[in-house]
Amino acid sequence: MLTEERRQHILAQIQAAGKVQAAHLAAHFGVSRMTIHRDLAYLHARGWARKVFGGAVAMETESVEPAAGAPAGGCAMCGARLRQRTAFVLQCADGARLHACCPHCGLMLLAGRGDVVSALAADFLHGRMINVRDAAFLVGPELSLCCAPTILCFASRAEGERFRQGFGGDLLDHLQAQASLQQSMALHP
Ligand SMILES: [Zn+2]
Ligand SMILES: [Zn+2]
Structure with missing residues (x-):
């Protein structure tokens, strides 16, 4: 190896x-x-x-336990266990709160709903919940954590870039990451 x-x-x-x-x-x-x-x-x-x-x-997680108060049912997209390190939470206009296992499922959920008021994702390195619109997403690094292709969320583009140099993948914003995900899911359903 x-x-x-x-x-x-x-x-x-x-x-x-x-x-x-x-x-x-x-x-x-x-x-x-x-x-x-x-x-x-x-x-x-x-x-x-x-x-x-x-x-x-x-690395220490800086914040709130996003899994706290999370539904026992797991990920709203795939049913997988929710993880603090890859947490992704959507707040919908009707008051519903959707928890995803990782940014892969979170971005799929986000793409499928037109009524999302806010979307937060955990920074992969520090655990802090950040606005998805401000985040950088690393799509397809060589790291299997949850759903494939792996998508990781970074608060800082510079940190995401350093991670990309070690692990590969594409560093994208959330819209580009969504598009890339939909494309790869269409190729490998
Ligand atoms: Zn999931
Ligand atoms: Zn997942």
């Missing part, structure tokens, strides 16, 4: 589980602890994870 690939897998694990242990990773990937420490230092230096004794943790 290439170094880049291993780092992508490690970051995906950190974002999914909240933390990782260097010893487990070394055993899992069949590499030395030193190699894992270099991987974690790489993620740390870019602000994508925080290195701690014996491993690494996800």
Whole structure:
């Protein structure tokens, strides 16, 4: 496995589980602890994870728990479990609040409803809920977290761009991301 690939897998694990242990990773990937420490230092230096004794943790979430008060039914689009790290919430004119598992489903929901008053999505790195209109979306990075193709939300375009350099994909605004998503869903329904 290439170094880049291993780092992508490690970051995906950190974002999914909240933390990782260097010893487990070394055993899992069949590499030395030193190699894992270099991987974690790489993620740390870019602000994508925080290195701690014996491993690494996800960057602190700055805000509200968007999953709090969320319906037990899961994602309004696909039914998947709601995750704080990829939260996406639509407020509709009729008072309905729709929660999506990730920006992939959130943007699909948004495209399908004409009565959305506000749309908020969690910044992938910091967890802060931001207005979808101000967000940058990374479409199709090599990171499997929730729905495919993966779409990640960033409050800062610069952070999204740095992430793109490590993980690939296209950095788009929400309308472009919606269009790209609809196109890829039409090709691979
Ligand atoms: Zn979903
Ligand atoms: Zn999803």
